[in-house]
Amino acid sequence: MSAGAGLGLRSVAPYGSGMGTEPTPLHRAPSDPDDAEVARRFSAGDEQALAWAYERWAGQVHGMAVRAFGPGPDAEDVTQQTFIAAWTGRAGYAAGQGPLPGWLVGICRHKIADTWARRDRQRRSADAAADDARSRPPGSGSVEVDSVVADRVLLLGELNRLGQPQRSIIELAFFDDLTHAQISARTGIPLGTVKSHIRRTLERLRNRLEADGAALQP
Amino acid sequence: MPHCSPEQLALAALHEELPADDAAHLAACAQCREEVASLQRAVDALAVPSMAAPGPAVPPPARVWDAIAAATGATTAPRPEFVPAEAVPAEAVPAEDSGADVVPFRRRARPARRWLTVAAALLVGGVVGAGAVAVVRGQDEGALVAQTALAPLDDDGSAGRAEVREQATGRVLAVDLDAPELDDGYYEVWLLQSDAQRMVQVGVVQRGATVLPLPDGIDLGAYPLVDVSVEPLDGVPTHSGVSVARGELET
Numbered sequence: 001m002s003a004g005a006g007l008g009l010r011s012v013a014p015y016g017s018g019m020g021t022e023p024t025p026l027h028r029a030p031s032d033p034d035d036a037e038v039a040r041r042f043s044a045g046d047e048q049a050l051a052w053a054y055e056r057w058a059g060q061v062h063g064m065a066v067r068a069f070g071p072g073p074d075a076e077d078v079t080q081q082t083f084i085a086a087w088t089g090r091a092g093y094a095a096g097q098g099p100l101p102g103w104l105v106g107i108c109r110h111k112i113a114d115t116w117a118r119r120d121r122q123r124r125s126a127d128a129a130a131d132d133a134r135s136r137p138p139g140s141g142s143v144e145v146d147s148v149v150a151d152r153v154l155l156l157g158e159l160n161r162l163g164q165p166q167r168s169i170i171e172l173a174f175f176d177d178l179t180h181a182q183i184s185a186r187t188g189i190p191l192g193t194v195k196s197h198i199r200r201t202l203e204r205l206r207n208r209l210e211a212d213g214a215a216l217q218p
Numbered sequence: 219m220p221h222c223s224p225e226q227l228a229l230a231a232l233h234e235e236l237p238a239d240d241a242a243h244l245a246a247c248a249q250c251r252e253e254v255a256s257l258q259r260a261v262d263a264l265a266v267p268s269m270a271a272p273g274p275a276v277p278p279p280a281r282v283w284d285a286i287a288a289a290t291g292a293t294t295a296p297r298p299e300f301v302p303a304e305a306v307p308a309e310a311v312p313a314e315d316s317g318a319d320v321v322p323f324r325r326r327a328r329p330a331r332r333w334l335t336v337a338a339a340l341l342v343g344g345v346v347g348a349g350a351v352a353v354v355r356g357q358d359e360g361a362l363v364a365q366t367a368l369a370p371l372d373d374d375g376s377a378g379r380a381e382v383r384e385q386a387t388g389r390v391l392a393v394d395l396d397a398p399e400l401d402d403g404y405y406e407v408w409l410l411q412s413d414a415q416r417m418v419q420v421g422v423v424q425r426g427a428t429v430l431p432l433p434d435g436i437d438l439g440a441y442p443l444v445d446v447s448v449e450p451l452d453g454v455p456t457h458s459g460v461s462v463a464r465g466e467l468e469t
Binding site: 029047048050051052054055056058059060061062063064066067068069070071076079080083084087088105109112113116148151152155156159173174175176177179180195196198199202203205206209213 | 224225227228229231232234256257259260261262263264265267268269270271272273274275276277278279281282283285286289290292293294295296297300301454456457459
């Protein structure tokens, strides 16, 4: 085998590629439809569009999952569950949801958060069993970690309930790590509007945590 | 000075840099700092690497589609040439070895930026050095056991050369790497099985020459691929999935 040939193909995705950036040409034949058409046919239940979506975006979705869990069964499960949930929930994907890859990334985020929460519950059961065995006070040490994991699931649910452009703005701040000035430049929304949306959204998330979050419980 | 505006405090909660006046006030005002802290809980829970927008793509193994097809009843499969499978060594590391579950609980001021930095370095960074040279220099370079050129896996141009030599203290892997400087993150070298399903971590490599001891008893016939990856400084001990150069050892 010649060195590297056929192995290790990868692409460094453009920054913010979850927001609908065009995939690399590798994932598409010239005769294939564009992303918008794939999205339309996906939501209409055309099975071919599921395969196209997988060709174009499974690498990005799986890349996220691997980043969260390392390569292996958990990451594979997240990728698999993301596409299954997207397909079975395709009726919930409408034009207002933005580009299909961004929607898939959002689902992937939920699956990652759910998997953290599940792992965490398992670890707590194991810890509790160990605590019992050692006659120690239960749960020592992991309260903070538990609460952050639970909060994440709660907050992602709250993000789903945001309208636009609030949701895109806060996602660019949280997940694309953009400053408010960069968000304004990217979206064309005036600086002052971006700032007030950020403020109101953070307040809303704070209220949600105060009502239902684990982190603020004494 | 009056209190910071609610909008500025929200930006502070997002770890944005404030204008000097606001920053000075915030440093001195417990009330404003408390407000920032209360807004920051959501930021700290969500603005973490595992939630960040996609970075490097990692092709899933074929069994992932098989499971999707089984669950959805889909009969139209993705074309394998458009979903390059078993391409990335990251596929190979058993999850139980992964330390990844410590990552999201760290509080990072700007969690996603490191991915941008690595990507940017890969895309635009200059390539230092030129040409393959003998990797090990000096008296005790040892007998050459195996060697390979390291070919770039992407357009960042990382390349180099690797040699296995038998020295008095045991076998070493000598790597000479021409690669872009990384602002954040580092290069690491691995030995992979030829199907990229198992790997052994050899160590951190610098640009230029690095000589690392090999584990005693490792069978180079079973692990013939030398793989150089870019690793973020995230404390995760497994392969990042971002390989930049690779070669197959020839004896």
